[in-house]
Amino acid sequence: MKISIVGTGYVGLVTGACLASRGHQVSCVDIDQAKIDNLKRGEIPIFEPGLNEVVKEGINRGALTFTTSAKDSVANAQVVFLAVGTPPAEDGSADLKYVFQAVEDISPHLPNECVVVSKSTVPVGTNRKISEKFKLESEKTVFVASNPEFLREGKAIDDFMNPDRIVLGVDEPKAGLILKEVYKDFDCPIVETSIESAEMIKYASNAFLATKISFINEIANICEGVDANVKDVSKGMGLDPRIGEAFLSAGIGYGGSCFPKDVRALDQIAGLNGYDFKLLKSVIQVNNDQRWRFYKKIEGTLNPPHFPASPAGRQGGAGGGCRSFEGKKIAVLGLAFKAGTDDIRESIGIDFALKLIEDGSQVSVYDPQAMDNAREVLDGVEFCNSIEEAVDGSDAIVITTEWQEFRDFDFSKIADRLKQKNIFDGRNLSDPDCMQSLGIKYFGVGL
Numbered sequence: 335m336k337i338s339i340v341g342t343g344y345v346g347l348v349t350g351a352c353l354a355s356r357g358h359q360v361s362c363v364d365i366d367q368a369k370i371d372n373l374k375r376g377e378i379p380i381f382e383p384g385l386n387e388v389v390k391e392g393i394n395r396g397a398l399t400f401t402t403s404a405k406d407s408v409a410n411a412q413v414v415f416l417a418v419g420t421p422p423a424e425d426g427s428a429d430l431k432y433v434f435q436a437v438e439d440i441s442p443h444l445p446n447e448c449v450v451v452s453k454s455t456v457p458v459g460t461n462r463k464i465s466e467k468f469k470l471e472s473e474k475t476v477f478v479a480s481n482p483e484f485l486r487e488g489k490a491i492d493d494f495m496n497p498d499r500i501v502l503g504v505d506e507p508k509a510g511l512i513l514k515e516v517y518k519d520f521d522c523p524i525v526e527t528s529i530e531s532a533e534m535i536k537y538a539s540n541a542f543l544a545t546k547i548s549f550i551n552e553i554a555n556i557c558e559g560v561d562a563n564v565k566d567v568s569k570g571m572g573l574d575p576r577i578g579e580a581f582l583s584a585g586i587g588y589g590g591s592c593f594p595k596d597v598r599a600l601d602q603i604a605g606l607n608g609y610d611f612k613l614l615k616s617v618i619q620v621n622n623d624q625r626w627r628f629y630k631k632i633e634g635t636l637n638p639p640h641f642p643a644s645p646a647g648r649q650g651g652a653g654g655g656c657r658s659f660e661g662k663k664i665a666v667l668g669l670a671f672k673a674g675t676d677d678i679r680e681s682i683g684i685d686f687a688l689k690l691i692e693d694g695s696q697v698s699v700y701d702p703q704a705m706d707n708a709r710e711v712l713d714g715v716e717f718c719n720s721i722e723e724a725v726d727g728s729d730a731i732v733i734t735t736e737w738q739e740f741r742d743f744d745f746s747k748i749a750d751r752l753k754q755k756n757i758f759d760g761r762n763l764s765d766p767d768c769m770q771s772l773g774i775k776y777f778g779v780g781l
């Protein structure tokens with residue numbers, strides 16, 4: 335089938351490359367000229383395991399092409415996927431300016447009876463508005479559908495190729511048939527629903543996963559008070575199939591381009607419909623607090639108690655002009671919001687680095703993949719090429735991302751090069767007993 339993908343970011347590029355590998359003819363369009371020029375040369379703008387190979391294979395077969403012309407991309411398409419960003423607006427709602435701009439760009443060029451389908455995560459009711467816009471502005475028949483995306487960065491290729499389910503929100507049976515043809519070689523359940531239900535499935539899924547994370551983080555906080563170990567608690571809970579072990583790793587909370595914005599957007603959607611989603615508000619609050627609770631642990635350990643605690647938040651100052659980390663050197667390991675990606679959107683490592691600088695610390699940082707992206711937002715830190723280089727002479731090591739490289743690292747190699755032997759492990763990667771045997775003071779979450 336002839337397919338156009340509008341927006342060639344994390345979701346659009348993976349979708350385009352994977353659909354090309356499943357036999358479709360795919361044209362990806364983006365407004366970012368540099369990105370498209372690089373992609374035409376086979377240069378991938380993001381780190382995503384396996385993506386390079388799938389993109390190059392598609393280009394070499396002539397099944398995957400790139401353009402900045404919306405007209406060229408959609409003119410002959412039977413299906414047009416919208417995969418542009420839906421970042422959070424000031425008030426927490428999803429900002430739909432990219433979606434409606436994309437709709438405007440493609441509208442005059444769409445062929446008759448093509449399906450325009452949102453992969454972008456959009457509030458319930460958005461696709462209905464898109465449909466109305468086409469009805470007003472286009473003489474052609476345009477079917478609108480919702481096909482939310484559930485891929486995880488870092489595992490995106492496998493998630494896309496082998497999904498747990500494909501959700502198709504359609505109004506017109508014909509649109510459903512066309513979309514099933516797109517996915518005919520995918521072996522998983524297809525959930526065919528109304529457009530509104532499909533839109534809601536995406537938000538409800540992310541909100542539920544975020545709830546699980548905040549729940550186990552609260553359990554971890556209680557574990558610290560009662561001398562229980564949250565890793566054991568998670569294991570004991572997760573073996574119950576009604577609970578499941580996924581998303582029960584306690585830590586400093588979730589970040590990234592999806593959970594924070596989607597959870598806040600769902601809270602907004604609820605409010606706009608006259609419902610106060612109290613549980614979700616708590617999930618958000620717990621997640622916001624969790625990282626700063628951990629930050630205070632670092633502050634409290636490295637500093638005499640007379641320093642006032644830092645207020646929460648990226649913008650928060652140390653209060654009263656006190657710079658609680660003056661004269662300290664702190665190594666932040668992990669700048670990607672999670673392992674397996676170079677994405678730093680809503681990254682806790684970045685938040686910590688910024689706050690540590692504000693609080694007077696000298697900061698060194700290292701991440702296996704996200705250094706280039708981090709350079710664009712971090713000023714005044716030392717960018718290091720390895721764990722060894724980052725931690726040298728530090729008063730504390732703070733682990734913020736669950737990279738395997740950090741899990742596997744042999745800290746005995748560097749123990750003697752630390753000024754003070756403190757590890758604050760925000761992802762519970764290391765073995766506390768092993769650290770203790772090296773004379774390192776180890777602080778995890780809920781241990």
Ligand SMILES: NC(=O)c1ccc[n+]([C@@H]2O[C@H](COP(=O)([O-])OP(=O)(O)OC[C@H]3O[C@@H](n4cnc5c(N)ncnc54)[C@H](O)[C@@H]3O)[C@@H](O)[C@H]2O)c1
Pocket residue numbers: 340341342343344345346363364365366369417418419420432435436439453454455456483484485486487591592
């Ligand atoms: N990143 C994820 O893991 C993930 C997973 C599931 C769903 N989603 C959702 O998918 C959507 C896209 O997310 P992303 O992370 O891929 O975003 P992204 O920011 O990586 O990519 C968006 C791309 O759209 C392009 N764009 C913007 N306006 C355009 C226009 N008018 N025409 C053509 N291109 C345009 C941008 O230049 C950019 O390259 C969001 O709604 C997001 O919530 C993301």
